[in-house]
Amino acid sequence: MEKTISAVSQGSFSKRYGLILGLIIMFAMIALPTPVGLPIAGQRMLAILVFSVIIWMTEAVSYPVSAAIIMTLMAFLLGISPDAAKPETVLGTAKALTLALGGFSNTALALVGGALFLAAAMTHTGLDKRIALVVLSKVGARTNRVLIGVILVGFTLSFFVPSTTARVSCLVPIVMGIISAFGVEKKSRFAALMMIATAQADSIWNVGIKTAAAQNMIALGFIEKMLGKTITWMDWFIAAAPYAIIMSVALYYVLLKLMPPEVDEIAGGKEAVAKAMRDLGPMRSSEKKLLGISLVLLFFWATENIVHPFDTSSTTIAAISLLLMPGIGVMTWKEAQAKIPWGTLILFGVGISLGSAILSTKAAAWLAKIIVTTFGLQTLPALTILAVMAAFLVIIHLGFASATALAAAMIPIIISILQSVQTPGINVIGMTMVLQYVVSFGMILPVNAPQNMIAYGTETFEAKDFIKTGIPLTIIGYVVIMVLGATYWKWLGIM
Structure with missing residues (x-):
């Protein structure tokens, strides 16, 4: 690898x-x-x-x-x-x-830090693996149903594991075990299909769920700082989930069309998953505690400003405190700190600092004015502005290996550009949120996201396979963004 x-x-x-x-x-x-x-x-x-x-x-x-x-x-x-x-x-x-x-x-940093601890707890207890195997055990051994299972696991874990890298790191060995147990060649189309789906499904659900990815927190931090608006977990989910659902269906059909598996059904498939479940043994008390705390936390995320006034970052920090407390918790600080990617947290904090300094030194406003004037964006319709800026983000992402870094560099400038536009009725907050969805694309090259590289490291597919499926997925994703921008998001009032 x-x-x-x-x-x-x-x-x-x-x-x-x-x-x-x-x-x-x-x-x-x-x-x-x-x-x-x-x-x-x-x-x-x-x-x-x-x-x-x-x-x-x-x-x-x-x-x-x-x-x-x-x-x-x-x-x-x-x-x-x-x-x-x-x-x-x-x-x-x-x-x-x-x-x-x-x-x-920044409070967004607290949320990302908390999310990393939550992901560490999932890995430490093995609850993430159990959730993945439970989902896969329900879908059967037909290859198309196993593909559905992998996509469903990506969807399910996105609610509970707020780290794309952690989710894919959990699922990759499970999928590799299934490939091995099924007796399928490592270089088969079936193996490639499953591993590409593992990475791409998580990229798709990074968009659908606010807490699924660090780059979302970057964007939300700047929205709060520059525009004075907090986007709740449920507001984000209502807006973004339809996109992620459509793209999950598109992922299923694109992969089956471009990389059809060699057989329709894998002999011994259900038995392989059942064996993995048996190897896990009965659910331990630490898993039950973590599941309970995670479900309560998910409830607090989803009901922010509906049944309580507590923000996402604060409830997450409270949950992490419980997970680390003697007797109640599921891990010690020593166990947790070894599993935390501290470099991600440092990059996140500096990324916010970089964007904030670009704002406070008036560089973002000056650059935005130049861009708006040069490209004639002043009075263009909102949908046209979305089309231009989304295409720009798709292209520039080809050179980035981190959506977090891309968000840190681009979101403050995007907000400044949108603020400089004179189009009547343009919703700067909504447009910024939608363009943040595009920041999470990273579906063309293996090097465009850490989760892609984890899957690529299994050597089950070539870079050209990822590109072959990633280009149509990106085109479809761009079209879906435009269609929802003209319909659903317009009806919601965010366009």
């Missing part, structure tokens, strides 16, 4: 020289004359943004290391710049570092 991933992500020219290229372009931008209407601090933040995009796209350094570099650049380059609010004074490194660390005080 490591060898496969290495062949894709390492050794390329861009990876080796991405850091140098990013630094050269950044300092070249800083050396240019400051444009009219753009503060010096804003010019330097745009330079840092371009540097960030380059090292994220080339994966020149790991994401946690990139976060440290970005914080350092912000501290010093902004520290020696005039304060955007008081141009007669220099901002200073202390205030600049405060800006660089600002994302770590």
